[in-house]
Amino acid sequence: MSLAKPLLAELESEAVATRKVLERMPDKKFEWVPHEKSMSLGHLASHLAELPGWVALTIEQDELIPGPDMPRFRGTNAEELVEHFDEQIKAAKNSLQSASDETLMKHWRMKIGDRVLIDAPRAAVLRTWVLNHIVHHRAQLSLYLRLNDIAVPAIYGTSADEESW
Numbered sequence: 549m550s551l552a553k554p555l556l557a558e559l560e561s562e563a564v565a566t567r568k569v570l571e572r573m574p575d576k577k578f579e580w581v582p583h584e585k586s587m588s589l590g591h592l593a594s595h596l597a598e599l600p601g602w603v604a605l606t607i608e609q610d611e612l613i614p615g616p617d618m619p620r621f622r623g624t625n626a627e628e629l630v631e632h633f634d635e636q637i638k639a640a641k642n643s644l645q646s647a648s649d650e651t652l653m654k655h656w657r658m659k660i661g662d663r664v665l666i667d668a669p670r671a672a673v674l675r676t677w678v679l680n681h682i683v684h685h686r687a688q689l690s691l692y693l694r695l696n697d698i699a700v701p702a703i704y705g706t707s708a709d710e711e712s713w
Contacts, residue, residue, distance in 0.1 A: 550649055551671050552647050555644060555674055556641060556645065558675075559640060559678075562679060562682055563633075568703070569693070569701060570593060570597060570626065570629045570630050570689075572693055572701065573625075574589075574696060574698060575624075575625040578625075582691075589689075590623065593623060593689055596685045596689060597632045597633040598620070598636060601640070603639070603644055603674060603678055604642075606670050606673050606674055606678065607670060610654075611656065611658065613658075614660065644674075647670075654669065654670055656670045656673050
């Protein structure tokens with residue numbers, strides 16, 4: 549079995565759950581912040597919607613040096629978030645489906661200046677810095693929903709608001 553196959557299956561599974569959370573974003577609360585150290589609801593949701601774009605970036609580039617001119621997506625409503633997320637998932641799946649095992653085992657780096665933050669095989673980067681990152685921010689966003697009295701969707705099982713079976 550190729551290395552891409554289980555990553556692709558997990559990406560598709562997580563995409564279903566993530567899309568459910570993004571669909572529930574309250575358009576009028578994008579500026580809401582739960583704590584002074586937290587991102588706004590809109591900023592967090594936008595980041596979550598753009599994260600699948602890191603799949604192609606990881607597969608197609610050898611390194612990333614983030615900076616102020618790095619393009620960032622900023623949605624203004626739930627419809628834009630879901631549309632952007634769907635586009636990113638489609639591109640991610642296409643990129644992952646065409647990735648060879650050799651490509652996925654090549655190292656990828658993220659640097660800030662001369663400082664290397666990540667240096668790992670692409671398959672490990674995809675698992676940790678893309679898939680786990682998506683799950684992490686989706687959980688944060690689910691909490692934001694709860695704090696705003698918005699029904700939290702069933703993700704890995706039932707939620708207090710929704711049955712999954």
